[in-house]
Amino acid sequence: MGGAAPGDGSMEGSTAELGGPVPAPVTEPVAEGEEEEKEDDDDEDEDGLAGRFLRLEQEQSALLQALPPFGEPVSHVYHPLDYAWEPHCDFVRRYCRAPKRVLFLGMNPGPFGMAQTGVRLRGGETEVPFGEAWHVREWLRVVGGVRKPPSEHPKRPVLGLTCQRAEVSGARFWGLVRTLCPDPRLFFRHCFVHNHCPLLFLASSGRNLTPTELPPAPRARLMGLCDRALVRAVGLLGVGLVVGVGRHAERRARRALAAAGLAVRVEGLPHPSPRNPRANRGWEELAKARLGELGVLELLGGGGAAEGR
Secondary structure, three states, X not given: OOXXXXXXXXXXXXXXOOOOOOOOOOOOOOOOOOOOOOOOHHHOOOOOHHXXXXXXXXXXXXXXXXXXXXXXXXXXXXXXXXXXXXXXXXHHHHHOXXXXXXXXXXXXXXXXXXXXXXXXXXXXXXXXXEOOHHHHHHHOOOOOOOOOOOOOOOOOOOOHHHOOOOOHHHHHHHHHHHHHOOOHHHHXXXXXXXXXXXXXXXXXXXXXXXXXXXXXXXXXXXXXXXXXXXXXXXXXXXXXXXXEEOHHHHHHHHHHHXXXXXXXXXXXXXXXXXXXXXXXXXHHHHHXXXXXXXXXXXXXXXXXXXXXX
């Protein structure tokens, strides 16, 4: 959940009809207490949910790296799942141990979020969706080394978890989550955050390029691979609701899941990017109201087992 948060910064929230309560996972429900952390995470079974999710991402990563060059206007392509794999693994192993009812879906990394940290929801170098470095480091407590990408743009250096520049979309997204759930484990008990595409694209000027700005043929190949990976991720996690952060993520999720025949509810949340005019007029309150309409706020009230260590 590039320099902005997941999804096209100019995209607004969904106009989809509101649904009812958030569906339970399509997998078997987790018994109370089963999500409790283990004493030694280093010994976690690789066949567990986190291990299977990471293998799925590695398979997607190999397919993406085999794609031909994207061509103009793309000058550099950053692949945080490669150079920021360590913090990304830590993020997944901490917070993706049990089925999830809700998946927040971003578009792709931003230059100061997941590209820096590998933590998702469009933000930089840590490969954590919307992975704005402060929240990834200080609140999510994600750790791990971040290498340099093979080809680094001089205006977009990868600094990893030490990156001091705030990623606005990520700061807004994780700031809202932190307000609703002071303990991140409460959020991840039922929710997870993921990006439709794990690649960051830069123009020769260093400007962040969204997937919608790629040439048609390379974009179609990329979107096809990412759609198929999303379908697998939703099935693996047992998700009942996908919340697309921004219209691009929402539309891709609708298309991919419908084509796969998955009866999973898809809704939208206004993108927190400053490129979205609505986001600059009180995004947190707007997003909170939307999450209430979707039935997500009631999942975040705490209580019960919490995910993470």
